[in-house]
Amino acid sequence: MGLIGQIMGLVFGSGRNVVAETAEVFRVNAEAQAGREAGLQSAALQQFGQEFCLTQRGGFDRFMDALNRIPRPAMALGTLAMFVAAMVDPIWFAARMTGIALVPEPLWWLLGAIVSFYFGARFQSKGQDFQRDLVVGLSTVPQVVRTIGDIESLREVSPRPESPAILSEDDVFQGDNPALAEWRGLRH
Missing domain, CATH: 1.20.1280 (Monooxygenase)
Structure with a gap:
């Protein structure tokens, strides 16, 4: 096991990962990149929190916000x-x-x-x-x-008090229409 251990130590180093270190030259370490992005995002959120904190806003800021909503x-x-x-x-x-x-x-x-x-x-x-x-x-x-x-x-026109509220058949069927006259004769 001594020879294999020496070959592995040569390839991967003693306690180090030579393959991973070599790959990081060509490609970013995803885990380290995620940690850096999380730190950046946390710092940005902290800055925004300080900038827009409601306790630090004065009366003028509140007045201008209200005015902009009108x-x-x-x-x-x-x-x-x-x-x-x-x-x-x-x-x-x-x-x-x-x-x-x-x-x-x-x-x-x-x-x-x-x-x-x-x-x-x-x-x-x-x-x-x-x-x-x-x-x-x-x-x-x-x-x-x-x-x-x-x-x-x-609005100025008012109904005549002497006019009936309901028209009779005689009021409706006046005129020279022979068909209506015949129809009226059949009904009576």
Whole structure:
């Protein structure tokens, strides 16, 4: 066993693994790499924990976080409020939309740039389409006003007290229709 032990000691070294050490020259030791990555991840999590710790945040940080949460819900609720306003008081709504139509185009571009930085570049092209659709929608305002006027005029019409609530057959079948007259004669 002495000769085999000497050959093995020559190949693998005395107490060392020469094959593993040689392989690490060409390939990273996976176990050691996993240990290094775990240490790096632990250090990063510890740094994030210190940076975003809730006990270290001041009043200004909390105020700014709250302020940053307002625009999206405000825009969504404002849009819904515009729909409600259009149904409740169309004349008031039409006056406001006419005022919006008078806003100069460079101001629309400025608003579009500000909001696009906040919400993304997609808003800019959609905003221009919205402005074009708004002008088309405003062209229907006179028709809407006439329709609302017609509907409101129906409130002034009241039924005559002498008119019967239920129509009789004689009221329904007046006229020069011989087929209806024959049918009426068969029924009586």
